[in-house]
Amino acid sequence: MQPTTSLPPSDEKQQTVQDMFTAIAHRYDLNNTLLSLGLHHSWKRLAVEMSGASPGDWALDLCTGTGDLAVLLARRIGQSGRVIGLDLNERMLAFGRRKIGKLGIPNVTLIAGNAESLQFCDQTFRVVTVAFGLRNVAHLPIALHEVFRVLKPGGRAVCLEFSHPCREPLRRLYDLYSFTILPRIGKIVSRDQTGVYSYLPASIRAFPDQERFKHLFLEAGFSRVTYRNLTGGIVAIHVGEKPA
Secondary structure: OOOOOOOOOHHHHHHHHHHHHHHHHHHHHHHHHHHOOOHHHHHHHHHHHHHOOOOOOEEEEEOOOOOHHHHHHHHHHOOOOEEEEEEOOHHHHHHHHHHHHHHOOOOEEEEEOOOOOOOOOOOOEEEEEEEOOHHHOOOHHHHHHHHHHHEEEEEEEEEEEEOOOOOHHHHHHHHHHHHHHHHHHHHHHHOOOOOHHHHHHHHHHHOOOHHHHHHHHHHOOOEEEEEEEEHHHOEEEEEEEOOO
């Protein structure tokens, strides 16, 4: 696969993205830490805190990758609860299962599945989370409607995602980093030839800004939708509730 600096058409996106993440799965966690300067750990902890997950809850972590958020959720809800981590990419899941096994966390199960056609019954989960994954789905409104469907009334959806810096100087600096430095570091560390680290900044730029993404939550049926900017808006956490 040739390196890419643009987004694939929606009908090709799923397979293209999966090919990319299969290629970098072995260095995914390391690159996340390097490229975010370690900040992704605190961003994820805050997202789980904002989920309001409580002991005994059932939680779903979409686009779970190697399971970072699923692990944090499992620790919060305790052994009386259950976390399902779902992802399309089997190689990412394999690394996640290995991580969870080493940590000895019994209440997490990682399974394959598509965020746009969830295999769960209506009103199954108290909490649904997703970190840095909705950018990669082919049809964002469909995925949000699926999240709404599987949530219990009164349940909460939390999305941690790269967003749009609030101030112009930071935006210019961030673009320089994203489109110039990040692809070079990512390619070197992961030895990737698929162009995933050029795709990532392009997908961030194309993703709805904070207010537009909030509106998509509302269109999917959520109420009390809020968001919190982190690191000057480089990252945002959106939270929506399913009306009781």
